[in-house]
Amino acid sequence: MPKESDDLSTLGELGESAVLGRIFPRLPAASAQLLGPGDDAAVVAAADGRFVVTTDLMVHGPDFRLAWSLPHDLGWKAAASNLSDVAAMGAVPTALVVAIAAPADSPISLLEGIADGFRDACGALAPGCGIVGGDLSVSDTLTIAVTAFGDLAGRPPVLRSGARPGDVVAVSGALGEAAAGLRVLFAEALDANGAPDAVLASLVRDRTTAQLTPSPPIADGPLAASAGATSMVDLSDGLAIDASRVARASGVRIDFDRGALGADPDLALGGGEDHSLLATFPPGARLPGGFRPIGTVVAPADDEGNVSVILLDGKPYTVSGWDPYTGWKDSGVAGGSAG
Amino acid sequence: MPKESDDLSTLGELGESAVLGRIFPRLPAASAQLLGPGDDAAVVAAADGRFVVTTDLMVHGPDFRLAWSLPHDLGWKAAASNLSDVAAMGAVPTALVVAIAAPADSPISLLEGIADGFRDACGALAPGCGIVGGDLSVSDTLTIAVTAFGDLAGRPPVLRSGARPGDVVAVSGALGEAAAGLRVLFAEALDANGAPDAVLASLVRDRTTAQLTPSPPIADGPLAASAGATSMVDLSDGLAIDASRVARASGVRIDFDRGALGADPDLALGGGEDHSLLATFPPGARLPGGFRPIGTVVAPADDEGNVSVILLDGKPYTVSGWDPYTGWKDSGVAGGSAG
Numbered sequence: 001m002p003k004e005s006d007d008l009s010t011l012g013e014l015g016e017s018a019v020l021g022r023i024f025p026r027l028p029a030a031s032a033q034l035l036g037p038g039d040d041a042a043v044v045a046a047a048d049g050r051f052v053v054t055t056d057l058m059v060h061g062p063d064f065r066l067a068w069s070l071p072h073d074l075g076w077k078a079a080a081s082n083l084s085d086v087a088a089m090g091a092v093p094t095a096l097v098v099a100i101a102a103p104a105d106s107p108i109s110l111l112e113g114i115a116d117g118f119r120d121a122c123g124a125l126a127p128g129c130g131i132v133g134g135d136l137s138v139s140d141t142l143t144i145a146v147t148a149f150g151d152l153a154g155r156p157p158v159l160r161s162g163a164r165p166g167d168v169v170a171v172s173g174a175l176g177e178a179a180a181g182l183r184v185l186f187a188e189a190l191d192a193n194g195a196p197d198a199v200l201a202s203l204v205r206d207r208t209t210a211q212l213t214p215s216p217p218i219a220d221g222p223l224a225a226s227a228g229a230t231s232m233v234d235l236s237d238g239l240a241i242d243a244s245r246v247a248r249a250s251g252v253r254i255d256f257d258r259g260a261l262g263a264d265p266d267l268a269l270g271g272g273e274d275h276s277l278l279a280t281f282p283p284g285a286r287l288p289g290g291f292r293p294i295g296t297v298v299a300p301a302d303d304e305g306n307v308s309v310i311l312l313d314g315k316p317y318t319v320s321g322w323d324p325y326t327g328w329k330d331s332g333v334a335g336g337s338a339g
Numbered sequence: 340m341p342k343e344s345d346d347l348s349t350l351g352e353l354g355e356s357a358v359l360g361r362i363f364p365r366l367p368a369a370s371a372q373l374l375g376p377g378d379d380a381a382v383v384a385a386a387d388g389r390f391v392v393t394t395d396l397m398v399h400g401p402d403f404r405l406a407w408s409l410p411h412d413l414g415w416k417a418a419a420s421n422l423s424d425v426a427a428m429g430a431v432p433t434a435l436v437v438a439i440a441a442p443a444d445s446p447i448s449l450l451e452g453i454a455d456g457f458r459d460a461c462g463a464l465a466p467g468c469g470i471v472g473g474d475l476s477v478s479d480t481l482t483i484a485v486t487a488f489g490d491l492a493g494r495p496p497v498l499r500s501g502a503r504p505g506d507v508v509a510v511s512g513a514l515g516e517a518a519a520g521l522r523v524l525f526a527e528a529l530d531a532n533g534a535p536d537a538v539l540a541s542l543v544r545d546r547t548t549a550q551l552t553p554s555p556p557i558a559d560g561p562l563a564a565s566a567g568a569t570s571m572v573d574l575s576d577g578l579a580i581d582a583s584r585v586a587r588a589s590g591v592r593i594d595f596d597r598g599a600l601g602a603d604p605d606l607a608l609g610g611g612e613d614h615s616l617l618a619t620f621p622p623g624a625r626l627p628g629g630f631r632p633i634g635t636v637v638a639p640a641d642d643e644g645n646v647s648v649i650l651l652d653g654k655p656y657t658v659s660g661w662d663p664y665t666g667w668k669d670s671g672v673a674g675g676s677a678g
Contacts, residue, residue: 034389035496038588040427040573041393041489043496046385050373054380055436055486057476088379097394099484137396145438145484147394150380157374157382234379249377 011111012104016136022108023136026115028122030130032094032151042133044095044149051094052150052157054085060142067196068185071110073212074144075117080214081236082148083126084275087221088234090158091150093129096122098146101139111136114144117213125218155225158279163231163250167280169295170287172220174210175239175262179271181211216275220289224279227288232279240269240310240319243278247297247309255311256295269310269317350450351443355475361447362475365454367461369469371433371490381472383434383488390433391489391496393424399481406535407524410449412551413483414456419553420575421487422465423614426560427573429497430489432468435461437485440478450475453483464557494564497618502570502589506619508634509626511559513549514578514601518610520550555614559628563618566627571618579608579649579658582617586636586648594650595634608649608656 011019024037035043044051058064058078069077079096086093098118102110122129163169184207189200201208216234224232231250233242239261243254261268280297281287298311308316350358363376374382383390397403397417408416418435425432437457441449461468502508523546528539540547555573563571570589572581578600582593600607619636620626637650647655 035498039496039499040424040571041391041430041487041496043389043391043428043491046388046390049385049388050382051385051390052380052382053434053436053472053486053488055438055472055484056474057438057440057478057482057484059440059476059478059482061479062477085379089382091380095392097392097486099394099396101396101398101480101482133392133394135395137398138401139396139398139480139482140400141440141478141480141482143396143398143440143478143480143482143484145394145396145482147392147436147486148380149392152382157378157380159374160378232379 007108009108010105011102011108014108019108019111019136023111023115026112026119028119028130030095030132031128033130033132037133042097044132046151048152048154050152052086052089052091052152053147054082055145055147056082056085058144065196066142067198068189068201069212071113072117072120075114076121076213078144078146079118079121080125080216081275082146083121083129083218084216084234084277086148086150087216087218088232088277089150089152090155090221090225090229090232091152092222093126093148093150093218095130095132095149096146097133098131098144099135099137101137101143103140103142104138125215153222158225158229158232160231160233160246160249163246163252163280163297165252165297165299166283167230167297168283168285168287168293169254169256169278169280169297170291170293171276171278172217172290173276174274175276176264176267176271176274177210178214178273179267181208184208185211211273214273214275217277217290220277220291223288224277224291227281228285229279229281232277235274235276235278236272238270238272239278240317244310244319246278246280251300253298253300253309253311254295255298255314258313260292260294265312269312346447348447349444350441350447353447358447358450358475362450362454365451365458367458367469369434369471370467372469372471376472381436383471385490387491387493389491391425391428391430391491392486393421394484394486395421395424397483404535405481406537407528407540408551410452411456411459414453415460415552417483417485418457418460419464419555420614421485422460422468422557423555423573423616425487425489426555426557427571427616428489428491429494429560429564429568429571430491431561432465432487432489432557434469434471434488435485436472437470437483438474438476440476440482442479442481443477464554492561497564497568497571498588499570499572499585500588502585502591502619502636504591504636504638505622506569506636507622507624507626507632508593508595508617508619508636509630509632510615510617511556511629512615513613514615515603515606515610515613516549517553517612518606520547523547524550550612553612553614556616556629559616559630562627563616563630566620567624568618568620571616574613574615574617575611577609577611578617579656583649583658585617585619590639592637592639592648592650593634594637594653595656597652599631599633604651608651
């Protein structure tokens with residue numbers, strides 16, 4: 001864990017200029033940066049005349065709790081989850097811009113830790129990717145807004161809509177481990193009043209890594225594209241939900257092999273936030289990187305009605321899961337049931 | 340004003356999927372869009388192999404009040420302020436991504452209004468620019484995160500650091516009008532308890548347009564670049580503060596002509612949020628678009644110490660202004676004083 005400052009000064013005491021002076025030196029540089037922070041805007045290289053872009057908000061409450069996540073965790077996860085969206089297009093992440101709104105009485109160490117988390121996640125998961133710009137603001141609710149960019153290197157983007165019957169369904173990365181980590185936090189890191197507790201969370205740290213600091217296989221995104229992946233998606237809302245998006249966009253169904261989903265197939269299918277990569281490959285394709293087969297793409301049902309597009313060992317699997325507006329008071333562990 | 344829906348359904352009642360279904364059709368399309376919303380990421384054209392990028396958070400409380408701003412105003416202003424940062428590099432705005440976190444009990448009309456504001460601002464200020472992606476989340480604090488992109492069309496970006504002694508200092512757009520509008524709101528649109536009041540705000544609507552829905556001269560940014568501007572900046576924190584950034588980055592001083600600053604030079608120098616464009620041009624250059632001369636770039640002082648880099652009619656002008664961490668409880672009308 002990198003050393004954060006012991007300085008207890010608050011953002012409000014230091015002021016924007018001093019805060020920026022403390023944060024800038026910690027940020028990772030981007031190889032694609034042509035002009036970095038300090039002007040009205042940055043300039044980033046887009047060698048093939050296009051860029052991939054994705055944006056995401058992490059909000060205190062629904063997305064994380066400060067009692068459970070260290071500042072370094074927050075930066076790491078914000079980076080990892082956005083890098084994964086870029087990778088899921090088959091692109092190499094090139095740069096991020098990051099805007100943070102924090103309470104004025106936050107200690108400077110909060111922003112230093114977040115910055116270090118971004119630096120370490122970029123270094124570990126997407127070397128060469130860095131932060132080219134950002135914004136600091138004040139809010140009662142700690143909020144981290146990340147926009148991430150990627151380079152397709154001349155390849156077409158890998159869409160959700162390209163899966164074809166007969167394709168192999170494969171995944172790279174964990175299934176259900178982030179949700180299992182969240183279950184541990186809800187089961188073992190709430191105080192007597194039901195509030196998240198930092199000391200209890202520290203005791204279960206080794207079982208919550210996949211939730212707090214996921215390490216998605218970013219390099220496998222471009223590898224999948226080069227290997228001819230017909231569709232790809234980042235697993236943010238859970239395998240069953242995200243696969244159903246691929247199935248609907250492609251006009252197919254996806255049949256998962258229960259034996260390939262580990263000890264707890266319902267957790268693997270329902271758990272969100274792994275940020276693993278789900279891709280489909282033509283039959284017989286050699287799976288690149290860390291991809292392993294977990295199912296098959298099958299033709300759509302004759303009945304176009306309200307039929308499940310997700311199967312488990314050939315039987316319809318009912319998908320349920322996360323909704324940011326209706327579901328945020330839940331534990332985030334989406335449920336599913338074989339039916 | 341565009342018609343918002345009378346539907347009182349909340350975001351939480353509708354759920355993410357239905358909310359997206361209501362918002363997507365209202366969003367403006369971008370000419371540069373190669374792949375739009377609906378996949379893990381979007382793909383945007385960057386014809387000259389680079390793109391300009393800027394990001395900004397608008398947070399309820401420090402940046403706006405729902406009692407004073409209509410939803411349409413919020414979308415408009417979020418678009419306008421980011422388009423202006425792109426224009427200040429000399430770039431043509433091409434696309435935005437927008438992430439919004441709102442309380443789950445917000446009516447759908449809030450997001451519809453914000454979307455319409457983005458659409459109308461893009462259409463009015465930067466035709467061809469549109470929204471290519473976004474994110475919806477839940478937060479106790481309404482937060483709008485915008486990242487904007489621009490195309491330099493082969494030109495170098497216009498930086499803050501290029502002003503040279505002898506250059507003409509020129510501005511396009513209003514000076515102090517946004518701050519004057521905020522003064523009106525604080526003076527005439529607070530209720531008996533000092534809280535922002537919607538009915539009172541509606542009575543002063545005609546005097547608060549520059550604050551609530553600024554119309555910066557976006558097209559003048561690329562025009563200035565083509566005309567040989569040596570430096571340029573977006574006036575977000577006030578003329579004196581933003582000009583001092585140009586002066587420090589360029590190693591020069593800027594001498595404003597009091598007679599060119601209107602009836603209230605202190606308001607013109609101190610008021611923020613106009614999002615007008617301040618640029619410097621070589622002596623004798625023909626000023627393009629709406630640019631008008633308001634001062635001259637002069638050589639740095641012999642004494643490199645703590646000297647004001649901003650002059651008014653040749654005399655040092657003391658700069659003070661907005662800081663998001665220390666200043667957000669103030670009215671936002673930054674003060675300055677001739678000294």
